[in-house]
Amino acid sequence: MRVKLRNPDREVELAGGRKVRDVLLEFGIDPDTVLVIRGRELLTREERVGDDDRIEIRAVISGGSSP
Amino acid sequence: MRCRRCRAPAVVEIRRHNAAFCTDCFVQHVREQVKRAIATHDMFGPEDRVLVAVSGGKDSLALWDLLLGLGYRASGLHLGLGIGGYSSHSGKLARAFADEREADLIEVDLAGEHGFDIPTAGRRSSRSTCSVCGLSKRYVFNRVALERGFDVVATGHNLDDEAATLLGNTLRWQTEYIARQFPVLTAEEGLMKKVKPLFRLSELETAAYAFLRGIDYVLEECPLVAGNTQIRYKEAMNRLEATSPGTKAQFFLGYLERAAPLFEAQDRAELSPCERCGQPTTGRFCAFCRARAQILGWASPAEVCEAVSP
Numbered sequence: 355m356r357v358k359l360r361n362p363d364r365e366v367e368l369a370g371g372r373k374v375r376d377v378l379l380e381f382g383i384d385p386d387t388v389l390v391i392r393g394r395e396l397l398t399r400e401e402r403v404g405d406d407d408r409i410e411i412r413a414v415i416s417g418g419s420s421p
Numbered sequence: 422m423r424c425r426r427c428r429a430p431a432v433v434e435i436r437r438h439n440a441a442f443c444t445d446c447f448v449q450h451v452r453e454q455v456k457r458a459i460a461t462h463d464m465f466g467p468e469d470r471v472l473v474a475v476s477g478g479k480d481s482l483a484l485w486d487l488l489l490g491l492g493y494r495a496s497g498l499h500l501g502l503g504i505g506g507y508s509s510h511s512g513k514l515a516r517a518f519a520d521e522r523e524a525d526l527i528e529v530d531l532a533g534e535h536g537f538d539i540p541t542a543g544r545r546s547s548r549s550t551c552s553v554c555g556l557s558k559r560y561v562f563n564r565v566a567l568e569r570g571f572d573v574v575a576t577g578h579n580l581d582d583e584a585a586t587l588l589g590n591t592l593r594w595q596t597e598y599i600a601r602q603f604p605v606l607t608a609e610e611g612l613m614k615k616v617k618p619l620f621r622l623s624e625l626e627t628a629a630y631a632f633l634r635g636i637d638y639v640l641e642e643c644p645l646v647a648g649n650t651q652i653r654y655k656e657a658m659n660r661l662e663a664t665s666p667g668t669k670a671q672f673f674l675g676y677l678e679r680a681a682p683l684f685e686a687q688d689r690a691e692l693s694p695c696e697r698c699g700q701p702t703t704g705r706f707c708a709f710c711r712a713r714a715q716i717l718g719w720a721s722p723a724e725v726c727e728a729v730s731p
Contacts, residue, residue, distance in 0.1 A: 361642050384663050386436060389628055396432040396629060398441060400422045412640065414628035415581070415655055416478055 370405035436666040469572040477511030480577030503538025560709035585654035600684035611701035
């Protein structure tokens with residue numbers, strides 16, 4: 355499975371066949387702070403991802419002098 | 422995981438509501454939260470002209486999309502901050518959004534209109550970069566809205582923004598700021614009415630909405646934001662939220678319901694027109710004109726007044 359991370363943009367290879375929550379746990383990421391994207395769909399924590407999947411983990415936090 | 426409303430496969434989980442939604446029901450949930458915010462706080466009506474402060478990020482574009490979808494007369498205002506590729510990309514996305522929807526977008530270039538960009542301001546101002554950036558935005562949004570006859574300025578502040586700001590203000594007991602932290606700031610002499618229709622929605626919800634609606638928003642973080650205290654407060658709130666879902670909502674919405682009236686007496690500064698630009702201020706010159714004078718190397722805002730027209 356290819357996992358795309360941002361800020362800075364990078365990709366890592368991970369074993370698939372597990373739930374999104376386990377992938378996030380491996381990165382130490384709080385599920386409430388990111389979107390997990392596969393193609394044009396969003397994945398919940400309970401969704402399973404396979405070896406051939408490409409997913410993006412996109413942080414939702416923004417800061418500074420919003421908007 | 423199934424949608425709470427229709428039992429279809431869920432795509433978004435909102436733990437503080439102990440709920441998950443499919444795409445259609447989630448979009449409906451977001452619209453309901455925004456409609457509720459607008460109605461409960463009497464933010465604006467269908468005839469009002471709303472100026473949406475549009476950065477090109479998820480929150481402001483989601484807000485603009487929501488207001489247009491709900492049938493409001495919403496125009497966008499994008500302020501070019503001059504932060505290299507980050508600003509040019511943000512402006513491009515704001516223009517693309519407006520073009521796709523045939524929506525009205527007003528663009529102001531900070532350097533072109535006022536003689537400085539944000540990187541320059543960060544180097545020369547005694548304020549932090551984020552502080553002078555926020556000051557510039559508030560000044561330009563207010564001024565453009567007044568000059569162009571809008572009824573209200575809407576910003577994309579979400580629940581996470583508001584909870585983090587309230588945390589920071591409370592840690593320092595900045596009671597005058599706490600008193601003004603409300604989803605609606607009523608118009609005063611020279612100050613536009615300002616509203617925050619997304620205050621009931623978390624950052625996760627606005628990001629998911631933007632993605633599911635196919636909104637192309639700027640993904641990179643502002644390169645000048647490193648070390649920003651607002652982000653540190655958000656991270657602290659996120660740690661609390663991880664173990665106690667609903668903490669942010671309890672903190673901010675609880676403040677609005679039960680604590681805000683206790684701070685109202687703090688919010689009573691006398692305003693008079695800035696001697697340079699006419700915008701309301703508590704002193705001779707407004708904070709923007711004072712900052713601008715410092716950035717441009719003028720001895721005082723009065724010197725800017727004589728050398729450069731407002």
